[in-house]
Amino acid sequence: MKFRYLGNSGLKISEITYGNWLTHGSQVENDTATACVHAALDVGITTFDTADVYANTVAEEVLGEALKGQRRESLEIFTKVYWPTGPKGHNDCGLSRKHIMESAHGSLRRLGTDYVDLYQAHRFDVETPLEETMQAFGDLVRQGKALYIGVSEWTAEQIRAGQELATQMGFRIISSQPQYSMLWRVIEPEVVPTCQELGISQIVWSPMAQGVLSGKYKPGAPLPAGSRATDEKGGADFVRRFLDREGLVERVQDLRPIADELGISMAQMAIAWVLQNDNVAAALVGASRPEQIIENVKASDVTIPAELMTRIDEVLGDVVVR
Ligand code: NDP
Numbered sequence: 001m002k003f004r005y006l007g008n009s010g011l012k013i014s015e016i017t018y019g020n021w022l023t024h025g026s027q028v029e030n031d032t033a034t035a036c037v038h039a040a041l042d043v044g045i046t047t048f049d050t051a052d053v054y055a056n057t058v059a060e061e062v063l064g065e066a067l068k069g070q071r072r073e074s075l076e077i078f079t080k081v082y083w084p085t086g087p088k089g090h091n092d093c094g095l096s097r098k099h100i101m102e103s104a105h106g107s108l109r110r111l112g113t114d115y116v117d118l119y120q121a122h123r124f125d126v127e128t129p130l131e132e133t134m135q136a137f138g139d140l141v142r143q144g145k146a147l148y149i150g151v152s153e154w155t156a157e158q159i160r161a162g163q164e165l166a167t168q169m170g171f172r173i174i175s176s177q178p179q180y181s182m183l184w185r186v187i188e189p190e191v192v193p194t195c196q197e198l199g200i201s202q203i204v205w206s207p208m209a210q211g212v213l214s215g216k217y218k219p220g221a222p223l224p225a226g227s228r229a230t231d232e233k234g235g236a237d238f239v240r241r242f243l244d245r246e247g248l249v250e251r252v253q254d255l256r257p258i259a260d261e262l263g264i265s266m267a268q269m270a271i272a273w274v275l276q277n278d279n280v281a282a283a284l285v286g287a288s289r290p291e292q293i294i295e296n297v298k299a300s301d302v303t304i305p306a307e308l309m310t311r312i313d314e315v316l317g318d319v320v321v322r
Contacts, residue, residue: 001044002300004281007174008199013076015275016297017047017282022235024062025055028288037066039290043297049284051080051122052103060110079107082122095125095133104140119146120177124158134165141171150175156194163198173200180204182273185322192279201281204274212242213270215256219249254315258308271299
């Protein structure tokens with residue numbers, strides 16, 4: 001496993017990071033979730049990403065339980081705040097000081113740790129003054145409950161405003177967590193250059209487009225049993241956003257000869273592709289079974305030559321969202 005620095009900080013994270021959205025506490029049973037976490041540790045993954053809202057807090061509990069007994073100093077644990085969890089009260093949402101502090105304490109309790117390595121704003125809150133949000137994050141950093149601060153799906157402008165305030169308050173935003181894959185490249189024109197300038201890395205979610213870029217969804221064929229596309233607890237709706245786009249599964253199948261030429265699986269090629277971007281510190285990969293992690297982690301050893309990067313663009317053409 002290779003490690004990369006997260007933004008302009010001294011924190012090193014595994015370039016393949018394990019995330020538990022839609023799986024822990026939902027699609028997969030707890031023993032499979034634990035087996036996935038242990039498989040991730042065995043292959044050298046040290047960085048784990050979750051959120052208070054995943055499976056309505058249960059994902060944090062499952063991850064905390066699965067990591068019990070591990071040496072805390074050898075792990076990087078990331079979580080997020082924004083959406084309501086549990087019973088909905090009028091203050092149980094957004095990035096007010098009240099919600100941030102209450103959510104942070106709940107996350108630490110569920111994860112069974114005194115601090116998280118990275119605490120992230122899951123979305124931007126247009127209703128709360130940004131000063132209030134950044135002040136609350138700064139206090140968590142000073143209290144040692146969050147070692148570093150990140151954001152997720154913020155625009156370039158929002159990131160710049162947040163970084164300016166954070167710097168004035170004596171801390172920094174070091175990461176941005178956006179969706180990024182061969183099929184979804186909206187961060188390239190603005191978010192990436194802004195973050196490069198401000199010393200912020202990307203930790204990118206759905207690098208396999210939720211499994212679609214593994215090539216397992218074939219045109220006209222039944223959906224593979226047990227896949228996210230058959231998960232009626234929530235996953236299916238998300239995968240359909242890709243599968244329902246005209247011509248997309250056909251174009252993805254056309255990537256297979258390129259993966260064959262590289263001697264790797266399509267899933268590995270999708271992960272290696274995001275890691276070629278210098279501003280990406282980690283591919284945030286999900287898994288519904290341990291074998292997927294063992295396969296996916298090998299992407300860390302792959303470099304895709306420039307000529308094949310161009311062929312990937314030619315094959316995908318206008319199915320890419322930019
Ligand atoms: P991926 O694109 O990595 O999709 C993971 C899913 O793909 C797995 O659960 C599995 O689903 C399938 N898969 C994985 N490996 C293989 C393989 N080798 N062959 C075939 N299928 C495979 O990412 P996710 O969408 O899961 O997102 C990853 C993480 O990103 C999340 O856990 C979360 O931490 C973060 N995230 C953050 C968001 C944000 O707003 N900040 C939003 C969404 C995610 P199956 O087997 O069921 O088909």
